[in-house]
Amino acid sequence: MINKPSPHALQELLPPLTVNEAITESARCIMCFDAPCTHACPTHIDIPKFIKKISTGNLLGSARTILESNLLGATCARVCPVQELCEGACVLGSEHKPIAIGRLQRHAMDNLKGNKIDIFHPANSTGKKVAVVGAGPAGLSCAGELAKLGHSVTLYEKRELGGGLSTYGIIVLREPIEVALTEVAMIQRLGVRIEIGKEIGIDPTVADLQENFHAVFIAIGLGHTRALEIPGEEYVLDGLEYIERSKLEPSQLRVGRNVIVIGAGNTAIDCATLARRLGAERVTMIYRRTEKEMTAYPHEYDFVKREGVTFRFLVQPTKVHHENGGVKALECVRMTLGDPDCSGRPFPKPVPGATMLLRADQIVKAIGQNKTSLISTLNLKTEGGFIHINSDFETSSPGIFAGGDCIRARGSASTVMAVQDGKLAARSIHQRLVNHG
Amino acid sequence: MADLSVNFSGIRSPNPFWLASAPPTNSGAQIHRAFENGWGGAVWKTIGAPVLNVSNRYGAWRYGNEKMLAINNVELISDRPIEVNLREISDVKRAWPDRAVVVSAMVESKPVAWHDVIRRIQDTGADGIELNYGCPHGMSERGMGSAVGQVPEYCEQITRWVMDVAKIPVIVKLTPNISDIVMPARAAVAAGANALSLINTVNSIIGVDLETLEITPSIGGRGGHGGYAGPAVKPIALNMLAALGRDSIVRGSGLPISGMGGISTWRDAAEFLLLGASSLQVCTAVMHYGFRVVEDLCDGLSNWMDEKGFATIPQVVGRSLHHVTDFKDFDLSFKAIARIDQDKCIRCELCYVACNDSAHQCIDLFDKHGIASPPTAYDQSSNGKLEAISTRPTVVVREEDCVGCRLCFNVCPVENCIHMLQVPSGRPSVTWEELTQKQPEVAEDWKQMERYRKKMGIQIH
Missing domain, CATH: 3.30.70.20 (Alpha-Beta Plaits)
Structure with missing residues (x-):
């Protein structure tokens, strides 16, 4: 029915650096003092230090430098928006090309994986028990940091696999699933017990955790993709599920010939990329605002255009047309930009009567995730639907800490921010347990 | 456009760039190609005593992204039969009458051996002879190369033997592996040599293999010192070149100096000329990138000379020497x-x-x-x-x-x-020499120094 995709369609986009490339690139780094790349990195990896170590052939030391600041260095090397972070701050960027920091980090981390070396070992047991809820980047980071410090950590995860969005929600073109699972295994080797199939609020309850543990860290991320609330929505695929299937059961993923992706964030771009790579002849992304307001990173927008994806701006879906269980078209209305809304972006308003019918045989929505409904069951103070925390990452309930996307009331959610939350929360928890034990 | 031609003690070439006596001048075929690429001259790879070479003879020092910041070698003089070399020298000179063909020689320290090799070289029609008193490895163990260059008396004696029979210009090539380069240069002057050249390679060990713990490069598990050359040695060469230019005996002799040691670009070349070299020899840059490098050497030098208003090479030679002094002559008020x-x-x-x-x-x-x-x-x-x-x-x-x-x-x-x-220091101009002649106590007693500093308003940070 559709063009047969190339066997390399879902290969990691950037090939690994060869040894020679890594040495040449690392030697280009001028070793800024108190470097801006390190400042720009949310986990503040000492980037010139790890790059220098690559150039001297000390790959083990390089990996250690990365992991000391960021236990999920292998994931971050692939999924970080480096153009907005470290590489965007590189002093060579103004006149030359910034150092390929992400790819160098991947080089150091891949070497470690190949050598099967454990960099860290747990400290002597403190006798303290901590529960971590959610095995995504924030949970893994927190659990790993606490285990390093000698605490006994149990990590509860409702899904079958750990890794959170790294495992389920990032297309393999950016991060192969093994990378995330290798990190989960590393955290487990630090002594963290992972209990899968456990959903907080049901089993265990918050009360169970408070009773059995000295501290709790909640990192439950976000909920399902938002609803479009239009007729025929049941025929629209969920973007995150679309990506998940491409990772876990690629043979089961059906891709249309003429695909519409609703939304213009980074997940929407990933869905559109997948569809194109897996054989869709035409992929159109539709967005109710304009390219100025879209939340995708500029480099992602450029990338997906080169993948052959087309855009329609100022268009909002109103109805899905279907026939015999299959999608036929998406009815939309033309929009115009009005006054700024609470996000500061101009609020789009429909143009009366300006409807159109966009043909499609598959529609995928990626318009952002809801806050998880779990939050309301936890009896914690919230802030715009997110868990409220203080500067120590502690919630309104003493001893319960939280981090990751579930607290991200401000700023953009990202893996690296979640890792930093987990790390800082672990420090707070450690302080609390050591000082007030 | 500047005239790049040189007349080096009677050896003429259309530009000052000669290939140094080294692997790029190992055969007639190579030198033919070099001349086709525009080289002004070539110093034939040293001919002389019979030798045998080994594998893994070159090591390189990589620094950052520079693959060959310096090269080190344990290659000996030409391992091709002397008759073959002499025949090819003759062929090359016949084919390229306008280029400088100089032949480097090194034989046992016996008058008859030197007389013989000099006569045979002269029979080829070559333009000049360079006496290799420099190789720090291999040949030196047999009493040749730097074993001669490091002892001014040997240097003088052998040069005299050579001058007894020489009918074409003789260049004495100096080794940098010596505490004062001026001494062997004066010996060459005393013996009546026609010209000098420097530097030969610097004695070195390039490194140790951290895997095998063997010396790099490993010659069947063994390694040792070799001759070091390339961009990294240029500052050493410039200093020795300037030292000769500042010595009254060497300078007074009027002997021209062929400069070498890490010349890779026209900029390096200009610096050697400015410090007194009147022909230039190149090896490592060619070993790295091939004969083609001569094009920018000539083009860049010519453009720079035009920009500076130098019409000929002799106008450039030694122009910076008067800026070279000793510390005692620096202006302390600067x-x-x-x-x-x-x-x-x-x-x-x-x-x-x-x-x-x-x-x-x-x-x-x-x-x-x-x-x-x-x-x-x-x-x-x-x-x-x-x-x-x-x-x-x-x-x-x-x-x-x-x-x-x-x-x-x-x-x-x-x-x-x-x-x-x-910036103005507000102090009168004075050198250390002038100061300590007037106030010797300043150099002998810290308290006096302190007093002087206070008086002059000099603060130490």
Whole structure:
């Protein structure tokens, strides 16, 4: 029915650096003092230090430098928006090309994986028990940091696999699933017990955790993709599920010939990329605002255009047309930009009567995730639907800490921010347990 | 357009660039090709005593992205039969009458051996002879090469034997593996040599293999010292060249000097000319990139000469020698300070850390409000390129404390970003020599020195 995709369609986009490339690139780094790349990195990896170590052939030391600041260095090397972070701050960027920091980090981390070396070992047991809820980047980071410090950590995860969005929600073109699972295994080797199939609020309850543990860290991320609330929505695929299937059961993923992706964030771009790579002849992304307001990173927008994806701006879906269980078209209305809304972006308003019918045989929505409904069951103070925390990452309930996307009331959610939350929360928890034990 | 031709002690060539006696001049076929590429001359790879070579004879020092900052070798003189070399020399000279064909020689330290090789070289029609007193490896163990060059008396004796029979110009090539380069040069002058050349390779071990713990390169598990050449040795060569130019006996003799040692670009070439070389020899740059490098050597040198108003090579030769002096003749009242061009600064802070850790702690960091800002002053929750760039401190020299050491200037990765600005010191001009002649106590007693400093307003940081 559709063009047969190339066997390399879902290969990691950037090939690994060869040894020679890594040495040449690392030697280009001028070793800024108190470097801006390190400042720009949310986990503040000492980037010139790890790059220098690559150039001297000390790959083990390089990996250690990365992991000391960021236990999920292998994931971050692939999924970080480096153009907005470290590489965007590189002093060579103004006149030359910034150092390929992400790819160098991947080089150091891949070497470690190949050598099967454990960099860290747990400290002597403190006798303290901590529960971590959610095995995504924030949970893994927190659990790993606490285990390093000698605490006994149990990590509860409702899904079958750990890794959170790294495992389920990032297309393999950016991060192969093994990378995330290798990190989960590393955290487990630090002594963290992972209990899968456990959903907080049901089993265990918050009360169970408070009773059995000295501290709790909640990192439950976000909920399902938002609803479009239009007729025929049941025929629209969920973007995150679309990506998940491409990772876990690629043979089961059906891709249309003429695909519409609703939304213009980074997940929407990933869905559109997948569809194109897996054989869709035409992929159109539709967005109710304009390219100025879209939340995708500029480099992602450029990338997906080169993948052959087309855009329609100022268009909002109103109805899905279907026939015999299959999608036929998406009815939309033309929009115009009005006054700024609470996000500061101009609020789009429909143009009366300006409807159109966009043909499609598959529609995928990626318009952002809801806050998880779990939050309301936890009896914690919230802030715009997110868990409220203080500067120590502690919630309104003493001893319960939280981090990751579930607290991200401000700023953009990202893996690296979640890792930093987990790390800082672990420090707070450690302080609390050591000082007030 | 500048005239690049040279007349080096009667040896003429259309440009000053000669291939040095080394692997690129191993055969007639190579030199034919070199001349086709535009080389002005070639010094034939040393002929003389019979030898055998080994594999893994070249080692290289890689530094950063520079693959061959220097090369080290244990290759001996030509391992091809002397008759073959002599025949090819004759063929090359016949084919290229306008190019300089010089033949390097090294034989046992016996008059008859030297007389014989000199006569045979002259029979080829070659333009000149270079006496190899320099190779620091292999041949020196047999009493040749640097074993001669390191002993001025041997140097003089052998040169005399050569001059007894020489009918074409004789160049004595000096080894840098000696405490004072002037001594063997004076010996050559005394023996009546027609010209000098320097430097031969510097004795060296290139490294140790951290895997096998063997010397690099490993010759079947063994290794040893070899001759070091390439860009890294250029400063050593320039110093020795200037030392000859400043010696009254060598300079007074009027012998021309063929300069070599790390010449890779026309800029290097111009520097050698300015310090007194009147022909130039190149090896490592050719071993790295091939004969084609001569094109930019000539083109760049010619353009620079035009820009500077030099019409001929002799107008350039030695033009910078009068700037070379000893420390005792430097003006102690000269004062310079570093100034950073904030528009060009990329805020890498390499000058800051260099000054702070290794110099005089006189570069400060300021935030955008002009308030002193210590390193890593940002909040741990701060991130992203905009915050990192917008909060990057400004790097400013505290000029009243700057001693003008020039370390920051040297580490700055941006062209013309840090300037060493000459400023009036308010002190009368005086050299150390002048000062200590008038006030010898200053050099003998720290208290007197302190008194002098106070009087002159000199602060030590």
